[in-house]
Structure formats: C-alpha cells, structure tokens
Amino acid sequence: MADELLDRIIAGEFPPGASVPGELELSSRHEVSRMTVREAMKTLEAQRILSVERGRGTFVNPVNRWGSLDAVLRAASEGTNDASAAIQLIELRRMLETGACELAAGRMADSDIQTLRAHVEKMRLAHERNDLAAFVEADLAFHDLILQASDNVFVAVLFEPLHRVLEKRRTETSKVPDIQEHAIGHHQNIADALASRDPHRARDAMDAHMQQTLDDLKTYVLGDGTA
Numbered sequence: 001m002a003d004e005l006l007d008r009i010i011a012g013e014f015p016p017g018a019s020v021p022g023e024l025e026l027s028s029r030h031e032v033s034r035m036t037v038r039e040a041m042k043t044l045e046a047q048r049i050l051s052v053e054r055g056r057g058t059f060v061n062p063v064n065r066w067g068s069l070d071a072v073l074r075a076a077s078e079g080t081n082d083a084s085a086a087i088q089l090i091e092l093r094r095m096l097e098t099g100a101c102e103l104a105a106g107r108m109a110d111s112d113i114q115t116l117r118a119h120v121e122k123m124r125l126a127h128e129r130n131d132l133a134a135f136v137e138a139d140l141a142f143h144d145l146i147l148q149a150s151d152n153v154f155v156a157v158l159f160e161p162l163h164r165v166l167e168k169r170r171t172e173t174s175k176v177p178d179i180q181e182h183a184i185g186h187h188q189n190i191a192d193a194l195a196s197r198d199p200h201r202a203r204d205a206m207d208a209h210m211q212q213t214l215d216d217l218k219t220y221v222l223g224d225g226t227a
C-alpha cells in the first residue's frame with residue numbers, strides 16, 4: 001500500500017504541498033482495510049515523504065525533505081519534474097566524481113589506464129556506428145572504473161544505488177550526437193590526466209566534464225538557452 005501511494009505521489013497526482021485523501025477514501029480506492037492505509041501512511045511519514053498536521057490533514061513534502069534514498073531515486077527516475085532531478089543528479093556527480101578522480105590519479109594501476117583508453121575507443125566506435133546502447137555502456141564503465149580505482153569503499157557504495165538512474169539519464173542525453181562528441185573529448189582528457197598521475201589535473205579534467213555535461217543538458221535536452 002505504501003508503494004502504491006508513493007507511485008501516485010511520484011506520478012504527480014499529489015504534488016509537493018498537496019493533501020492526500022483520508023483513510024476511508026484511500027481504503028476504498030486501493031481496496032484495502034483502513035488499518036493497512038494507516039500503516040502505509042505511518043511508513044511514508046517516517047520516511048518524511050508525508051507530514052501530518054494536526055487538525056489540517058496529511059501533506060506531501062518536497063522531495064528534498066524525503067528521508068528515503070530509494071524513494072528519491074524512484075522520483076528521479078520516474079517522476080514528472082525531470083529537469084530539476086537531472087540537474088541535481090549532475091550536481092551530485094560533480095561533488096563525488098571530481099574527488100574520486102583526484103584520488104584515482106595516485107591509486108589506479110597502469111592496466112586501469114589502458115582499460116580507460118579502451119572504453120574511450122569503444123565510445124568513439126559506438127558514436128561512428130550510431131550504437132547508443134554500446135556508447136552508454138562504455139561511458140558508464142569508464143566512470144565506474146574511476147570510482148573503483150579511487151579505492152574508497154564509501155564512494156563505490158554511495159554510487160551503487162544510483163546506477164539505474166544514471167543509465168536512464170545517460171541514454172536520454174547520449175541520443176544527441178553533439179553530446180556524444182563532447183563526451184568523447186572529455187573522457188579522453190580525463191584518461192590523459194589520470195595517466196599523468198597529477199591529482200589536481202585529474203580533478204580539473206573531471207570537473208570540466210561535469211560542467212560540459214550540465215551545459216549540454218541545458219542546451220540540447222532542456223532547451224535552456226542560458227547554458
């Protein structure tokens with residue numbers, strides 16, 4: 001029941017600030033007991049998805065107040081406010097991946113550098129063949145290798161739940177040939193920076209890639225001429 005109600009929230013039926021129906025209406029709509037509805041509401045309240053105001057009702061909180069990572073990821077993947085979620089996802093990647101790249105510069109093996117270059121070549125070939133799935137696969141593998149090579153267990157664990165959302169977003173943005181070309185160039189720069197073993201150069205290269213990714217998202221996908 002909690003999942004079904006969350007689905008309705010994510011779908012935009014109950015946007016942030018909206019009140020959700022009472023127990024009687026929800027139990028009738030979902031064909032469950034009022035006790036089941038009550039437990040579902042308590043679950044969503046505990047996850048800070050809903051807030052109860054005595055005498056007024058139960059209201060949907062903004063996503064940035066939610067306390068469930070799984071719910072936030074579902075909202076980012078399936079929700080209606082795609083623009084905001086897409087930008088915030090890049091902001092999160094920028095914070096984590098620039099640091100991971102800096103760490104990886106001094107920790108990754110020579111064989112990892114060779115593998116990174118192989119991923120870039122796969123991206124280039126996929127671009128030439130117009131093979132979107134292969135391009136996205138190589139792109140994700142490139143970044144995953146850097147995260148693993150940072151040799152920081154917390155980085156890898158934090159990114160693992162994001163994989164499904166990242167794959168969906170990459171597929172959306174990589175449909176644009178110009179974005180693919182930009183990505184190939186930046187991935188090559190990142191591989192070169194990591195090969196130099198210069199942590200600051202590696203961090204700057206990844207940061208430049210994140211900025212280009214954000215600019216491309218606004219220009220080609222969101223249609224924001226301010227990028």
